[in-house]
Amino acid sequence: MFTESTAGVARWWPADGTSTVDIADRSHLLHEGDDAVALYEIIDGAAMIYRTSIDGRRTILGLRTQGALVGLSSGRRYVCSAVAIEPTRARRISYAALERAIDNDPRLARRLLNVCTEELSRSRERLLILGNRTALGRVAALLLELAQSTGGAKRPILLPLTRLEMGESLGLTLETVSRSMSRLRTAGIIDLPRSGVVIIRDRARLEAIADGSGDGTSGSRLCA
Amino acid sequence: MFTESTAGVARWWPADGTSTVDIADRSHLLHEGDDAVALYEIIDGAAMIYRTSIDGRRTILGLRTQGALVGLSSGRRYVCSAVAIEPTRARRISYAALERAIDNDPRLARRLLNVCTEELSRSRERLLILGNRTALGRVAALLLELAQSTGGAKRPILLPLTRLEMGESLGLTLETVSRSMSRLRTAGIIDLPRSGVVIIRDRARLEAIADGSGDGTSGSRLCA
DNA sequence: CGGTGCATTGACAGACCTCAAGACGAGTGG
DNA sequence: CCACTCGTCTTGAGGTCTGTCAATGCACCG
Numbered sequence: 001m002f003t004e005s006t007a008g009v010a011r012w013w014p015a016d017g018t019s020t021v022d023i024a025d026r027s028h029l030l031h032e033g034d035d036a037v038a039l040y041e042i043i044d045g046a047a048m049i050y051r052t053s054i055d056g057r058r059t060i061l062g063l064r065t066q067g068a069l070v071g072l073s074s075g076r077r078y079v080c081s082a083v084a085i086e087p088t089r090a091r092r093i094s095y096a097a098l099e100r101a102i103d104n105d106p107r108l109a110r111r112l113l114n115v116c117t118e119e120l121s122r123s124r125e126r127l128l129i130l131g132n133r134t135a136l137g138r139v140a141a142l143l144l145e146l147a148q149s150t151g152g153a154k155r156p157i158l159l160p161l162t163r164l165e166m167g168e169s170l171g172l173t174l175e176t177v178s179r180s181m182s183r184l185r186t187a188g189i190i191d192l193p194r195s196g197v198v199i200i201r202d203r204a205r206l207e208a209i210a211d212g213s214g215d216g217t218s219g220s221r222l223c224a
Numbered sequence: 225m226f227t228e229s230t231a232g233v234a235r236w237w238p239a240d241g242t243s244t245v246d247i248a249d250r251s252h253l254l255h256e257g258d259d260a261v262a263l264y265e266i267i268d269g270a271a272m273i274y275r276t277s278i279d280g281r282r283t284i285l286g287l288r289t290q291g292a293l294v295g296l297s298s299g300r301r302y303v304c305s306a307v308a309i310e311p312t313r314a315r316r317i318s319y320a321a322l323e324r325a326i327d328n329d330p331r332l333a334r335r336l337l338n339v340c341t342e343e344l345s346r347s348r349e350r351l352l353i354l355g356n357r358t359a360l361g362r363v364a365a366l367l368l369e370l371a372q373s374t375g376g377a378k379r380p381i382l383l384p385l386t387r388l389e390m391g392e393s394l395g396l397t398l399e400t401v402s403r404s405m406s407r408l409r410t411a412g413i414i415d416l417p418r419s420g421v422v423i424i425r426d427r428a429r430l431e432a433i434a435d436g437s438g439d440g441t442s443g444s445r446l447c448a
Numbered sequence: 449c450g451g452t453g454c455a456t457t458g459a460c461a462g463a464c465c466t467c468a469a470g471a472c473g474a475g476t477g478g
Numbered sequence: 479c480c481a482c483t484c485g486t487c488t489t490g491a492g493g494t495c496t497g498t499c500a501a502t503g504c505a506c507c508g
Contacts, residue, residue, distance in 0.1 A: 074341035109333030117298035123347035131395040171355035
């Protein structure tokens with residue numbers, strides 16, 4: 001359904017309601033609770049979406065990179081906050097202009113629906129991870145996700161998240177994240193050459209751990 | 225955004241591609257991996273959406289009741305399975321007819337977008353629960369959700385889920401679910417008159433537990 | 449040089465999972 | 479009607495994993 005490519009979404013945006021904005025690292029695109037006045041498409045960079053509980057705990061709902069839409073909301077207000085985790089450029093599309101454009105061009109609606117269902121898939125993927133993975137599996141899955149967005153196959157990952165943020169993203173404490181990373185390093189699966197950098201040495205085993213196939217630290221069957 | 229009421233979505237469906245289907249308890253609406261040919265709107269009853277991992281473990285991603293759309297997918301195939309958890313009637317809308325209808329009526333697109341973002345909200349809500357709630361809090365949250373869909377304020381909840389399914393829904397084992405229910409009963413917060421029935425005796429404390437405000441089993445501040 | 453923020457590591461406690469036994473209810477066949 | 483089976487639920491004991499608290503190390507910066 002709604003299977004059209006989203007690569008060209010940009011050229012479908014209404015001309016009158018869009019502008020380009022630059023967001024510094026750790027600056028907000030939008031705040032939970034604010035009036036939902038605009039949607040953002042990430043052109044370059046990355047952001048994380050999060051919500052804060054009454055008790056002050058933050059839960060990071062996901063990371064978004066180039067091409068993703070941030071600010072989708074079902075009500076009049078944003079339900080999540082979004083903050084850049086690296087210097088980011090985004091296209092800002094006003095809701096008012098967008099709704100007008102939808103009425104004029106049904107193809108835009110289909111593309112938006114497509115993006116929205118993809119967003120759903122990502123949320124569900126994360127639910128699977130939180131629902132039945134151990135700490136090690138969750139960390140492995142996050143590293144693979146980060147490796148994908150950082151791009152390179154064997155290139156080092158420049159971690160855009162602190163251990164605390166990784167923990168908030170995975171439902172773990174920063175200590176557990178740190179210990180999991182250390183276990184992966186000891187097992188020879190990753191390298192931690194210096195703070196903020198990760199190198200994946202054995203992607204197959206990392207994937208096996210992320211998929212829940214044992215803890216992968218002792219003779220993986222996938223690498224036999 | 226897309227804030228129009230969805231109460232009247234039904235009358236917007238394309239006439240040519242829709243039909244009504246009745247699904248027995250524990251029968252499937254659709255299977256993960258099948259060609260995505262139709263969307264279902266639940267008219268009456270309830271269904272659960274789930275995915276199965278390679279290792280055979282099932283993760284229940286959520287429950288859907290009257291008005292919800294089941295079968296939203298970003299690709300050519302369904303990414304989740306959906307099974308009725310009580311006798312259910314649903315409206316089946318073929319994707320082909322739906323896409324045509326979208327092109328003819330932009331209001332439909334906006335309503336669909338609205339439903340889709342609501343779906344997103346539900347997934348995110350569940351992420352929050354799995355990310356930072358204890359077993360007791362998760363069970364409390366699920367009971368409140370079930371109470372809502374069962375309807376009545378103080379009416380008994382006729383559990384549509386087994387302990388195993390509740391566990392698969394919350395990322396817990398069935399034993400932990402059972403123990404949590406027993407703790408809630410011992411604390412006087414719920415009654416378990418017979419198998420498959422739950423009565424909420426102290427909603428305020430149950431909500432406090434679900435929101436993570438202590439374990440609520442010893443003198444809740446909300447009830448002082 | 450001290451201060452600050454982040455990461456690592458240890459010790460311990462608590463939460464949850466696993467394995468196991470038994471209870472209960474519904475359905476079936478004698 | 480009763481015995482039997484089957485699936486589900488409950489409860490216990492013990493082990494593992496993760497959270498909490500705490501100390502230390504490291505890089506960066508004033």
